[in-house]
Amino acid sequence: MTEYRVGLIVNPIAGMGGRVGLKGTDSAEVKERARELGAEQRSGDRARVALEAVVGCSAAFELLTAPEPMGEAAARSCGFSPTVIGSIDGPETSAADTRRIAEQLRDHGIDVLIFAGGDGTARDIYTAIGESVPAIGIPTGVKMYSGVFCTTPEAAGELLQQYLMGEADSETVREVMDIDEDAFREDELSATLYGYLRVPSERQLVQSPKSGSSSDRATAKSLIGKEIVDQMQDDTLYIIGPGSTTAAILHELDTDPTLLGIDAVRNHKLVGTDLRESELLELVDGKTAEIIVGVIGGQGFIFGRGNDQLSSRVIDTVGAENVTVVASEPKLREIDGPLWVDTGDAQVDSTLTGYTRVVTGRGKHSVVKVTR
Numbered sequence: 001m002t003e004y005r006v007g008l009i010v011n012p013i014a015g016m017g018g019r020v021g022l023k024g025t026d027s028a029e030v031k032e033r034a035r036e037l038g039a040e041q042r043s044g045d046r047a048r049v050a051l052e053a054v055v056g057c058s059a060a061f062e063l064l065t066a067p068e069p070m071g072e073a074a075a076r077s078c079g080f081s082p083t084v085i086g087s088i089d090g091p092e093t094s095a096a097d098t099r100r101i102a103e104q105l106r107d108h109g110i111d112v113l114i115f116a117g118g119d120g121t122a123r124d125i126y127t128a129i130g131e132s133v134p135a136i137g138i139p140t141g142v143k144m145y146s147g148v149f150c151t152t153p154e155a156a157g158e159l160l161q162q163y164l165m166g167e168a169d170s171e172t173v174r175e176v177m178d179i180d181e182d183a184f185r186e187d188e189l190s191a192t193l194y195g196y197l198r199v200p201s202e203r204q205l206v207q208s209p210k211s212g213s214s215s216d217r218a219t220a221k222s223l224i225g226k227e228i229v230d231q232m233q234d235d236t237l238y239i240i241g242p243g244s245t246t247a248a249i250l251h252e253l254d255t256d257p258t259l260l261g262i263d264a265v266r267n268h269k270l271v272g273t274d275l276r277e278s279e280l281l282e283l284v285d286g287k288t289a290e291i292i293v294g295v296i297g298g299q300g301f302i303f304g305r306g307n308d309q310l311s312s313r314v315i316d317t318v319g320a321e322n323v324t325v326v327a328s329e330p331k332l333r334e335i336d337g338p339l340w341v342d343t344g345d346a347q348v349d350s351t352l353t354g355y356t357r358v359v360t361g362r363g364k365h366s367v368v369k370v371t372r
Contacts, residue, residue, distance in 0.1 A: 004061040004112070004164055007105035007133070008051075008082070009125070011117035012069040012093055014043045014141045015308065042344065043140040046153040047074040047116040050138045053157025055079060059164035064108055066101045069093060074116075083108075095124045102128035112200070114160055116140045119178040122148050126176040126195045134171055134198040136160055139207075139342065143306055147174035147207065148197045152304075152342045152372055155205040168200035207299045207340070220328035221245050223362040225252040228292060228326065229268075236288045238265045239280060239318070241307050243294035245326050262309045277311045289318045295327040295358070300335040302370070303352065304342030312345030320351035325358045329366070332358065338369040346372075 054061075055078055063082040065071035070093055075082040085108060086101040098121060105113060106129045113133050115125055118141015125135060137149035138156040150156035162168040173196045199206055225248030232238060240246050240263045250257035253268055261274035264283055272283055283289075291310060293302050302325055303310060315323065325339070341352045349372040358366045 004059065005108070005110045006061050006063050006160070006164070007085075007102075007108075007110035007113040008047070008063060008065040008071040008075060009098060009101060009105070009113065009115040009117075009121075010043055010047045010066070010069065010071045010074055011098060011115070011121040011140070012041050012043050014117040014121055015046075016041060041069075043116045044069065044074045046140045046344065047071070047138055048077055049153035050114065050116070050157035050160070051075060051078045051080070053154065054161050054164065057161050057164055059161075059166075061164055064105055064110060066097070066105075070097065070101065095120065098124040099128040106133050112136065112160070112163055114138065114156065116153075118142055118144055119146050119176075122146045122176045122197065123178045123194050126197055131173065131196060131198050134163075134200055136163070136200065139304070142308055143179060144207070145177040145179065145191050148176060148199050149207050150205050151207050151340050159200055159202055159205045162202065163200045168202055170201040171198050172201045173197070174199045174206070207301070220330070220361060221248040222252075224326050224328065224359055225249045227359055227362050227364075228324070229253060232265075232268065233288075234267055236266070236290060237271070237284060239263075239275075239284070239289060239291045239310070239314075240265060241291065241293035241310060243296075245294040245328065245331075246292055249292065249326075260306070262307065275309060277309045277314060280309060280314045281317060284314065284317050290322045290324060291315065291318050292324045292326060295325065295331060295335070295339060297331050297334065299340070300337060301340045301342065304340070304344070312343040312348040315343065315352070316345075316348050320348070323352065323356075325356055325368075327358050327360060329360045329364075332360070332366055332368065338371045341370060341372050 063080050064085050065075050065082040067084050067088055072084050086104045088097050102125050114136045116138040136156050136159055138153050139149040176194045177191050179191045228249045229252045242260045247257040247259050255270045258274040264272035295302055296305050341349050343349055353370050353372055355367050356370050358368050360366050
């Protein structure tokens with residue numbers, strides 16, 4: 001029986017900045033600020049979820065991984081005895097570690113690389129190995145605009161299992177994209193295409209790259225904003241998610257939105273801007289509240305991509321029944337499939353799945369399936 005060689009890399013700090021509103025952790029300064037705000041590492045936990053899918057896999061494979069927090073710890077916690085490749089230079093992991101170890105794993109003849117991180121990690125993987133080895137991304141970052149990530153950690157594990165069993169018999173080349181995090185924190189969004197990675201092909205398991213917003217949807221967004229404002233109730237706290245569609249709600253209230261952050265409105269007045277998870281939990285405590293979120297174009301995510309401040313704790317406190325989704329009809333047609341949730345909490349995700357009403361205009365809505 002052929003024994004596959006599987007490479008594993010975990011970026012342990014990926015995603016730390018999300019819930020504390022820092023929109024990424026690509027720099028040392030922001031990483032330190034995230035810790036000061038109480039951010040916790042979650043990448044290793046999500047990597048373990050993916051690896052659990054192949055614990056009982058009947059296909060023979062050897063697991064090669066980066067040391068300790070970059071993969072070894074997650075592998076051993078799942079019962080694997082991995083071959084550890086490379087070393088970490090210094091007390092903190094770095095992009096240079098990711099690139100160097102990815103090259104070393106490739107040189108050790110891996111058949112597939114599974115990695116946990118965000119767009120910055122995907123960019124490092126591309127820089128190191130290009131299209132030489134197929135790759136599977138476990139989504140653990142704040143911003144995941146690239147098309148190389150699976151929809152959830154569970155989906156990443158399932159795709160790896162399919163690959164090992166010979167069931168994922170085709171590959172596709174997917175975009176590696178990243179944004180300028182400093183500009184992102186200033187509410188400016190500019191995504192750059194850096195290259196491509198080979199990804200085992202399975203449309204229902206791998207997310208699409210994020211698509212941009214076109215000017216011809218401006219009218220639809222304005223009508224959505226008017227519809228939401230018309231339906232607002234006195235003394236209800238409205239938590240407004242990021243994006244240009246939800247921004248139209250705040251424009252309708254003559255308020256400047258935090259385009260890429262979370263704002264809050266009560267009685268048609270802004271009561272919080274660019275809010276962190278802890279601030280949201282404090283705001284909603286004991287109050288009637290509603291969450292209004294947009295849909296990421298091309299991907300279809302409503303939670304778990306770019307809005308980690310709206311954590312499972314926040315959603316659970318507000319109640320899944322008090323979540324309103326907004327999207328233009330052209331955006332829903334472009335997605336051509338279900339909407340997705342990936343909060344990292346399976347129980348909360350399950351309360352969000354099923355069919356939901358999506359506000360698409362003035363007095364208009366669509367009913368769309370939500371899955372995880």
